[in-house]
Amino acid sequence: MNNKIINFIKKKDKSKIISLTAYSKNIASIIDRHCDLVLVGDSLGSVLYSFSSTKKVTLDMMIEHSKSVRMGVKKSLMVVDMPHNTYRNPKEALSNAKKIISKTKCDAIKLEGGKKVVQIIKTLIKNKIPVMGHLGVLPQSAKNFKFKGKETAERKIILRDSKLLEDAGVFSIVLECVESSLAKEITKSVKVPTIGIGASVHCDGQVLVTDDLIGLNKINARFVKRYSNIEKQINDAALKFKKDVVKSKFPTKKHSY
Ligand code: KIV
Numbered sequence: 001m002n003n004k005i006i007n008f009i010k011k012k013d014k015s016k017i018i019s020l021t022a023y024s025k026n027i028a029s030i031i032d033r034h035c036d037l038v039l040v041g042d043s044l045g046s047v048l049y050s051f052s053s054t055k056k057v058t059l060d061m062m063i064e065h066s067k068s069v070r071m072g073v074k075k076s077l078m079v080v081d082m083p084h085n086t087y088r089n090p091k092e093a094l095s096n097a098k099k100i101i102s103k104t105k106c107d108a109i110k111l112e113g114g115k116k117v118v119q120i121i122k123t124l125i126k127n128k129i130p131v132m133g134h135l136g137v138l139p140q141s142a143k144n145f146k147f148k149g150k151e152t153a154e155r156k157i158i159l160r161d162s163k164l165l166e167d168a169g170v171f172s173i174v175l176e177c178v179e180s181s182l183a184k185e186i187t188k189s190v191k192v193p194t195i196g197i198g199a200s201v202h203c204d205g206q207v208l209v210t211d212d213l214i215g216l217n218k219i220n221a222r223f224v225k226r227y228s229n230i231e232k233q234i235n236d237a238a239l240k241f242k243k244d245v246v247k248s249k250f251p252t253k254k255h256s257y
Helices: 003-010 026-032 059-072 088-104 115-126 152-168 180-189 229-245
Strands: 019-022 037-040 077-081 108-110 131-136 172-176 194-197 205-208
Touching: 003 077, 019 088, 026 059, 037 205, 059 077, 059 088, 077 088, 088 108, 088 115, 115 131, 115 152, 131 152, 152 172, 152 180, 172 180, 180 194
Parallel strands: 019 037, 019 205, 037 077, 077 108, 108 131, 131 172, 172 194, 194 205
Antiparallel strands: none
């Protein structure tokens, strides 16, 4: 395990871990100042490409966006999602994870699932590829986006999976839409940091999709808090530009050659 990852794990129980998504350099360079971890999430499929699910996101899309993000991330841990159908067995996962790491120079990859992906995770880690796990709602295979952990049987599986992922060697686990007391129990029982999205304040850190945070992506999920309204600012700027151009107020001599 490299020092960056070791230092990240050490944050558990010391300070809350801050994480946001980025899909391009300019956003990445802003959020990097405040984050411990920048995630190139496959949520880019729905956020940027209006796909109905993340299933259509390809390895090449993740690699191209990650190359852009890499230029903006200087201090945070940079993690890239392995998209759907790129880690169906250990051999496929290793070849694709190596491709992601070598082309994007990211620090780690993230993949979704519990027991089913344990062998895959072990293979990647054996090959020195740091892995972040993802439990709870798993968008790459979810039939619906209902929160997880209401039923006892489901709670047991997610708790068991968190231990399996920890034992397999993940350095952190995203908990997506997991019931609060279960997220608390998992966070207490594993030694690696849990990063919640819709999984309560009890997680070691929080992650949000940046486009949701800044009001660019119109989503009405309970777990989203909008901290800014960038849509309004872009709209106002475009409108002012339009008015200036229509009235020949732009460009002035100052902006001409
Ligand atoms: O794809 C993504 O952005 C994610 C986060 C929501 C955790 O996996």
